[in-house]
Amino acid sequence: MLAAATTSLPETPGGERNWDYRYSWIRDSTWMLWGLYSLGFDWEANDFFYFITEMLEDGSDIQVMYGIGGERELEEKTLAHLDGYENARPVRIGNGAYNHRQHDVWGAVLDSFYLHTKSRDSVAERFWRPLSRLVDEAIAHWREPDRGIWEVRGEPKHFTFSKIMCWVACDRGARLARLRDAHEQATRWQEAADEIKADVLANGVDDRDVFVQHYETEALDASLLLIPMLRFLPADDPRVRATVEAIENELTEDGLVLRYRVEETDDGLTGEEGTFTICSFWLVSALAEIGETARARQLCEKLLSYASPLLLYAEEIEARSGRHLGNFPQAFTHLALINAVMHVIKADQELVQNATPPGARPPHERRPTL
Template sequence: MPTDIRDYAVVGNCHGIALISREARVEWCALESFDAAPVCFRMLDDHIGGYLDTRPADPFEVTRRYLPKTNVLETTFTTAAGSATVTDFMPLGRHPDAAPDDFVRLQPLPWLVRIIRASEGELDIKLDMLPGVGWGTCEPDVRRIDHGVALNGASLLCSHPIEVDDGHISAVMHVRAGDELRLVLMAGHCAMPSDVLARLDRLLAITVAYWKAWIGRCGYKGPYVDAVERSALALKLLTYAPSGAIVAAGTTSLPEVLGGSRNWDYRLSWVRDSTLSLFALSVLGYREEPEAFRKFLFDCGTGAVFPTQIVYGIHGEHDLTERELTHLRGYGGARPVRIGNAAHRQRQFDVYGEVMDWLTLHCELGGSLRPPELELLRRTADYVAEHWCEPGQGFWEERDEPRHFVYGKMMCWVALDRAQVLLKCHDYDDVMRAMVEDVHRRGIAPRGYLRKCYGSDLVDAVLLRTPTLDFPLLPGCLQATIDEVMAKLATPRGVYRYRGRDGLDGDEGTFIACGFWLLDALLFTGKKKEAQDWFETMLQQANDVGLYAEELDPQSGQFLGNFPQALSHLALIHGAVLLDFVEHGGPEALKGTHADRVQHAVRMMEEAKRARQAPHAEIGADEWLLDLAALGLG
């Protein structure tokens, strides 16, 4: 049986990422970048997929947690004879040339570090590793080096002797209380392995200081601070520092249906998901990540309209041709395993609204747009004004024929509404009135709720986002839409995004972000108690370390889809902040656009900061400076 997706935790350094099971087995590890060929990918093939495992030889119990306010994972094994704690992290810190308050220009190391400390008694630790090479298409070439082994393009360093047998790496290491084992899985090779192993404590201290300093800037101090901070740390971990891109999730091909074919590559930067992530970070007080993404998007997304496509590679790639790795078994037999995503060819009208909405916020918070950028936005608004009445693909990228999605029509209105703010004009008033009339006439079912598509009486959970858009709705339409979602899509554990055909085989689970959007919509209809109860229900769906995948099996509670999922975590942050708005400012605090609400959040955070009597403990910038030369590693 494959490891339950719910049992994974994640570590990373805004370049690479690793997924680690509850029993501390590394089952996914891409060292240099999110989209690099992984050295561990057991989750996608439990026969040839690489992994790294260190565990007690005797039966054990296990607990785990993140070190407070960090993305550093700590797993504790307890046996009848002793206990040991495993600390996993990927090193990062401030670049030596970065400003002291710069949290975007980073110095990472393409390493996964594991430190095992025996705390009580004594026990044997078994090391077991199968390296993965070329997605399992190549036999691993393993040879001994000083303090470890060299692999194909990678190395495993170890403080204790290890054995190699036909490409398999193993050891049994006896430890007593106070003893320590050190391992480093690194991209490339190292000329100074003993120096690397000797400096891991310093690298751990720098990494911990970085994460604590970054999350210390979070302005949310409400009742759900632990969940909000964990979600913010997950979103930050999913940013790719070299370009400013934000990936939708850290993995590819974890299935939306167990054993099915709904398996997609999410290690890419969706414009829509990224802009929604930036709203979540902005509302918490973060500014650098949004500015880095703005630069990324204008660098790779310029053309006749903006953006030129709905998703890019993390280095700005436009060609994301979808390929199937047919030799891999897939997670639990769910085939195919895919690299790339054919959705990059889809035309989705909602993306123009998401970008214009976010850029409005960018300018409201003091950002600016250059004349060529404004001209590009004008061309985009002209394009939307001319083509909004045409069919397209929807928010969920269904692989079916283009249709007139109601949410897409409303987002075209948002695009023109925000464009008029950015361009300081009223050129699109007549078109916007026509859009509203069209949605009211064709997009509302006889029972008064918003349809998924023109000509269909199905409902779509993305329409729960409507009140956040400031789109003019008919009286009672939002409540009728909530009622229809509750009747047709809601379960005790969450909300399906839609039901019915979508051009793909099989069904899927409830969509975690949709569950949080339901509480948003409830707040906009004045149902604070129901919204808070639903928020508590959604919080209970997280795994033991506070992380979410994309979907949830409504019967078993098993996670489905890629992990960790940015859209799930940003929706949690948004819901927590809206609850805080209503608690302190009443329903009036929800009115307006995203930009209005973020400005309101900024004011609330500033007032709360002034009201706090004890100053927040500051971490000096030198504590999270990763200077390789000073460490003797440069």
């Protein structure tokens, strides 16, 4: 799976936010596997899963991204002799994020393995040692700052989402250990998960009970819409609702979600950017999770209306014009689309079931009257 088939299509016309996305990001893997399994593409899901496992088996540190042939060196270069779309510069090949410290990667891998394994009730012996190493790496490093899911090129921070994904690594690791009857590891990893959760709840929440981008700030971050989907907290927790509603009200333009406010985030770059389409689809799923079914459906329908003539999406959308920005088509966006639509369908089905009298057939199952 490629993040996109293109490089250097600008996130801001004429700006510098131009990146090479022709690589496979590990963080996309959980969503890819979830989407493939949900849609019945088990063979393709298994095939992609084994691509991930090959990256672990040589004992080297897990990277955030790889070439599609498993290449590890993705040195970033600028092609000064070229102009990009509408004269965008610079044109880049390679991606310097490949050697970033991004702490969400351990949780992404463990969540992928848990998703793959929980229906099989076992973990293959060949995978257990590298998986154990990843959980222990998350435990060893979760207290350190990193560059976060958005791969900021400013100073590393204690990003709340990165801490939550370290919790995911420990939580899923403990669950997998219990499947193997590895009780000592399960206990140790569960204790680490509990410690991380307590730290996040103490330092990653502001006075409004809203989760913030990183410790010691009140800035919002759209990645925190994933909290209920990751089961870090239940969807009915007041802090989850407060976070979803704060992002919906304060981190949007014309109802579409920004990943963060550039003026509040040291990402090492200049200029504005469009709304992140993946984040808008995350908001659909989050609204459905907290029971705001009508708002979820309304936003989902709005987003679907922004699709290109090919029914595909770029990375970003300019809210006022609907113009697509950034690399195209953006795989991560479409994985969030699948998740959002499945959330809306499930919510609609639950509404129908709740409104159907006992013993009666739901409307979609009834035969038409002749």
